[in-house]
Amino acid sequence: MKSLSEFLSMGGYGAYVWSAYGICTAIMVWNVVQARSQARQTVQRIKKRLQQGNNSQ
Amino acid sequence: MWTFFHRLASPPYFYGLSGRLLPWLAWLTAGLLAGGIFSGLVLAPTDYQQGDSYRIIFIHVPSAWMSLFIYVVMAASGVIGLIWRIKLAEIVSTVSAPIGAWFTFIALLTGSLWGKPMWGTYWVWDARLTSELVLLFLYLGVIALYTAIEDPRKGARASAILALVGVINIPIIHFSVEWWNTLHQGATVSRIGAPAIDISMLIPLLTMALAFKLYYVCLLLLRTRSVVLQRERNSAWVREELLGT
Numbered sequence: 001m002k003s004l005s006e007f008l009s010m011g012g013y014g015a016y017v018w019s020a021y022g023i024c025t026a027i028m029v030w031n032v033v034q035a036r037s038q039a040r041q042t043v044q045r046i047k048k049r050l051q052q053g054n055n056s057q
Numbered sequence: 058m059w060t061f062f063h064r065l066a067s068p069p070y071f072y073g074l075s076g077r078l079l080p081w082l083a084w085l086t087a088g089l090l091a092g093g094i095f096s097g098l099v100l101a102p103t104d105y106q107q108g109d110s111y112r113i114i115f116i117h118v119p120s121a122w123m124s125l126f127i128y129v130v131m132a133a134s135g136v137i138g139l140i141w142r143i144k145l146a147e148i149v150s151t152v153s154a155p156i157g158a159w160f161t162f163i164a165l166l167t168g169s170l171w172g173k174p175m176w177g178t179y180w181v182w183d184a185r186l187t188s189e190l191v192l193l194f195l196y197l198g199v200i201a202l203y204t205a206i207e208d209p210r211k212g213a214r215a216s217a218i219l220a221l222v223g224v225i226n227i228p229i230i231h232f233s234v235e236w237w238n239t240l241h242q243g244a245t246v247s248r249i250g251a252p253a254i255d256i257s258m259l260i261p262l263l264t265m266a267l268a269f270k271l272y273y274v275c276l277l278l279l280r281t282r283s284v285v286l287q288r289e290r291n292s293a294w295v296r297e298e299l300l301g302t
Binding site for chain 2: 007010011012013016017019020021023024027028031032035036038039042043046047049050051
């Protein structure tokens with residue numbers, strides 16, 4: 001089993017490997033977070049509109 | 058089979074089914090991603106030529122595959138929307154464009170971070186790299202065209218035509234490593250005969266490829282659901298879905 005520092009250094013390529021994985025993870029997480037908040041906002045907005053429509057009738 | 062597709066194209070059916078499927082798909086994706094990253098970074102052996110730098114392959118190749126796959130999905134669903142005027146197909150097409158653009162960006166970026174230690178440069182105007190960059194511009198063009206046209210349905214039709222024209226680039230990207238003498242290495246997995254990659258590296262690679270594909274499906278469903286709800290906001294089924302009356 002390799003030590004943690006050995007693992008992090010990636011045989012000297014740590015900077016390249018970790019930045020590739022880091023940026024990829026950041027992009028993929030951001031996309032999900034953004035899509036989820038958009039989905040929530042859409043539901044909230046339409047719900048509010050429908051409820052207001054109910055009251056005015 | 059056809060009746061299933063017919064039912065799937067109906068917004069209320071799609072909304073209900075995708076809502077039930079999404080949590081399962083999301084957990085499956087998360088599990089595969091965790092397993093793929095762990096086996097790629099920890100379990101897979103160090104490459105005898107490239108050392109540990111090759112581990113970028115486990116995100117680079119799956120995202121490059123996704124950049125092509127999503128483009129084909131975008132163009133095909135765009136054409137289905139054009140011909141049969143199926144709203145859901147139009148939405149799938151337009152929602153796919155930004156996801157595909159992100160995967161293209163990841164493929165280019167991780168490739169460049171892999172190229173620096175191995176080729177000594179972040180970028181070369183090599184056929185594979187250049188055609189992949191053209192793919193990014195095609196995606197951006199489709200997104201720009203769609204957002205520039207106010208009526209979403211007209212926008213979807215215009216961008217579907219642009220996407221269809223751009224399909225010519227897909228075989229160019231795939232065969233670029235054979236047609237031109239490029240710096241980029243040739244195909245290692247999808248070639249006739251056995252893949253030129255050891256099983257201990259192939260398993261994490263295919264796990265990541267499957268995980269990325271499921272990630273796309275999850276994101277696609279999530280975003281399509283929002284657009285469907287927004288477009289159908291005045292219909293009875295949306296009222297029933299959201300207010301229960």
